[in-house]
């Protein structure tokens with residue numbers, strides 16, 4: 541693996557999921573693999589889980605790990621040919637090249653603007669970084685994808701599924717702030733590669749980008765979508781069509797115990813952080829149906845599986 545940006549970078553998805561499970565069973569089995577290698581994690585946006593789990597993954601593989609809140613330093617210029625006489629102090633050409641001299645693998649988190657759809661969906665900042673870096677780059681969530689989260693989600697589904705072809709529902713839920721579509725896009729992209737029956741439910745106007753929504757069925761009635769489901773994966777996202785806008789805050793879309801009762805003893809999933817009693821009721825989050833803590837735990841082993849393959853040249 542030369543870089544990790546999407547499921548398209550994965551040769552054999554089943555093998556990578558299994559590798560994550562193997563890492564979980566024996567986290568230190570490759571503790572010498574990364575000896576003498578440096579992992580640098582750059583965060584242009586905040587993180588709790590991604591930062592700590594990826595740091596831990598690198599440490600478990602014997603790497604030295606350096607994290608930087610890149611968003612708190614001076615601003616970088618990502619455009620080519622600009623006259624840099626304003627607030628941008630350094631160009632990505634120099635920054636990515638310099639960081640590549642210190643790192644064997646670079647991780648990068650960069651959120652979308654939610655104002656410029658074309659630029660966000662070209663994954664401009666992530667692509668510019670890859671363009672000028674000379675070592676493998678791992679996405680820690682880009683403008684449009686969150687692949688390490690999706691791999692952790694598939695590891696979690698693999699652990700908890702009771703059927704060969706589980707029914708997996710991606711459900712929109714309300715939120716007071718405009719959020720990226722990255723987690724939902726990525727979840728669809730990854731689950732679409734498995735044998736699961738996949739369904740999306742959201743209010744009208746929240747259709748996801750066609751390249752991610754593909755031909756996956758959309759059911760606008762949330763309760764109907766939940767019937768017989770094995771996994772309810774919940775996430776808020778802002779509108780793609782009316783880009784970055786909040787079109788609804790309808791609390792009737794919150795995930796409740798009454799809605800979970802429509803499922804086939806279904807499990808509740810969310811990438812976290814989550815707003816209690818806005819996105820999901822306490823009664824769901826605090827129940828045995830909730831897998832959110834297990835998902836967060838699996839972030840370490842997802843990252844460890846990916847870093848392992850990059851370090852091993854697989």
Ligand code: CP
Nearest residue numbers: 587588589590811812
């Ligand atoms: N799920 C997730 O990416 O969490 P953080 O934003 O805390 O990294």
